[in-house]
Amino acid sequence: MAVLWLVLLGGMLTFFLGVFVWAFIQHLLTVEIPSTLKHPVKLRILHFSFQYLINLGTILEKLRICSTPAFLLCIQDLVIIIKKDPNMLVTDTRFGTVPVRLFKPKKVSSKLRRGIIFYHGGGGLFGSLDVYHGLGNFLARETDSVVLLVGYRKLPDHRHPVIHLDCLNASIHFLKNLQTYGVDPSRVVIAGESAGGWAVATVTQALSCQDKLPQIRAQVLITPVLQGVNFQLPSQLQKHNVPLLTRDLMITFICSYLSIDLSWKNAILTGACVPPDMWKKYSKWLSSDNIPQRFKGKDFSPEFLGPFNETAYLETKHILDEKISPLLADDKIIAQLPDTFLLSCEHDILRDDTLLYKKRLEDQGVPVTWHHVEDGFHGCIIFFDNQFFSFPCSMNALNATISYIKGI
Template sequence: MSPAVLACAGFARCPDCVLGRGPGAPAARRGGPVSREAAEQMRRAGGHRPPEASTSDLASGASELPGAQTAGVSWDAGRFWVPDSPPALGACSCHAAGGFKAPRWASSRLGGHRLPPGRACEFSSFIFILRRRSLAFPGIPRVQAACAFSLGVGLWVVCSHLLRADVPAAVGHPVRLRVLHCLLELLITWGMILEKLRICSMPQFVRFVHDLVPLKEDPDVVVTDLLFGTVPVKLYQPKGLSCTPRPGIVFYHGGGAVMGSLKTHYAICCHLCKKSGSVVLAVGYRKLPQHKFPAALTDCFAATTHFLKSLNVYGVDPDRVVVCGDSVGGAVATVVCQKFLGCPDLPKIRAQILIYAQLQAVHFQLPSYQQNKNVPLASRDFAFYCWHRYLDIKPSWKSTVLKGAHLPAEVWEKYRKWLGTENIPERFKKRPYRPVLPEPLNEAAYLETSLALDLLNSPLIAEDEVISQLPEACIVSCEYDLLRDDSLLYKKRLEDLGVPVTWYHMEDGFHGVLSTLDMGCLQFPCSTRILDSLVHFLKRL
């Protein structure tokens, strides 16, 4: 703990100054009592250390601090009292005294029995912080409590999620999915605990942990970290030389703006680059909780524009640029295609690849939203959490939104032709599903949630003249995915308007399965099939 940090915190004082004896202490306190209780205790003790101080090693150690026999000290179960606030800045007597001897209970932690001048200030300031935060020193009971609490949290997560997770029978390797689900829930649970303690937010904690996994370098791919303005990106280029410009892929990772990063999708981008011979640009956009809508889209627009304007620098064929994304990244890819239709000064996007994409934020009672609402990795509760945090909507509107009371009847009627369940093939309605009619409008909910109708959040409901101009699409959907019907509805809209669509449906797939690529024993065969399908599509462009 450096003196600079302590000074910033307002705690850089030596024991004399803290206890009211040093030259840095106010004149009113110097050498005098700091509290009535301490003065009374000193009076009863005859001006010496109270006898109960010898009842613990902590108390006897603290008595060795300079000034410990002044009225500034009060003894309570082996702890010593310090003022409620640090005294004013000033010179410290410990500098002139040549340091002081550390207490016995702290000498082993400080690496010696005598502290040099200046370190005395740091040590006493550390004591001040501990006492003010009511932390017992040396803290062994607290460590034990922390271990017990951690074990309890782990056991609760295992019992609640590992054994009781709603894992579909048709998913290959169900035990792997249970383990993945349990690990994710454990991260989220710890993140929520830390958020309640105001240490850090849940999204920040989850991203911090999943980015600790080391990256596996591929000898056939050159990876470069760049900044496009303030937007971090990773550029993946095949190592071999090419006589002709290569295809280009702009990749937007998923994660609901809560998790996911350039590191979590490193293996996916490496494989795409290597197997398709393409130059891949992965965009790292801003996320929750600090950055809400439309920060992520702004970053993706800026990075994509910069890349399209400098394709020759990276050896990319301007006639073969593809946008690609999974989950919320698929939504970004769709919005980019729609947004760049009116930019004649930029190269035209050749195709869009959408992997279990989130394409609308309006209808939460589609068949897949009911059938797969509890499937691991992307439950309806977690999807709603991402939705309300990203759009900055109160979570109390959840039941209203699920009942459809957040939109007027005329809005539902307008978009029913695109969002109606009659547009979904019957074979996807065989599993339990109950049609839900929207309830009467809640005007307060409509005013707060109307942002969901923005085409930047729901590209699926764009007008026909926009959809009809979009480039060729490759759509990947998974049977056990909450967002499956988003892909099916978007596929139908594109086909009805004459846009070529290549569709791959994974009967044993679930949301996020592609991210298990290169996870070793936790990898699913479905992830390899998805990657091979994408490579096949790219090679025939």
């Protein structure tokens, strides 16, 4: 029996070491760390650990032990440590089927507080109320606001349009009961990061048509994904292997959430699934011509989408829905949107989505405040309170966000 246990232990160690070596080689061969990025070693360790866990999850899924998302969510829950703030009242509840967490300063206020509805990031797979607890708590404390953190349902069990509907329904419930939470109806902000930033865009567009609810005072989009049509933008080509969001990971998230087979990955990335007449219609909003020259670099060439593949279009055409690609909303909807804060990071594959949305909003007369983090990377804001994986860009992004919100 002892020999059997030794054999099993040796086999497990060999397995984990093999995956470790494979992930390490994969990391060295593919990942690009920009020379201007501060603390590059930290980012390498962070991304390598992430890649190692994804590889482990993929193997476990192929062995039919558990799904990759389930494995990653389990690891996520194991490593998260929630720090309690004695000055904050934190309440977990549900709005229907949607879990939410409410942060409210204990200090008595002589007037109604600002309200912040926050949607977390994570590509529809990662992120949770616990992962973003520190950020929600910090926002509430530093801005003296009531913060509603929405824990929408995610992969692998829930796909489109669950995130949009969960965020929309939770927001409507909150807006209908602002007095209960001590929130000023004229100072409600909707904010979100990454996939949460996408949810901000789709929810705010949906709410702009609802005149029976308190109007949203401002929307805050932090490194959002805003379209799934043009993947030939400068940042998509320049930053495709920059952590933490690489091109392969991004397209995997998109296809998984939208129930698109990954065999259509190349057609999506090259634009072969976009009919020429539709590209002609949308290029005025999505073309790289709308990106300032300083972001394009010397060697960038304008995109050429195609050749058109009708089968790919039929399999992926829901990407063209404005609830999935909010950059495609009609001008009349864009013109009704509230004051907007946009935050982009230089070393982010999604940088140009923000720049395109900025132009769309400004063209329709929507007041826009834009903050660009020159040494930032995708997802950096979530590490603002992490002792080991702390980056200067994290606090830069968070301080700019807080400064904007405090002005409302």
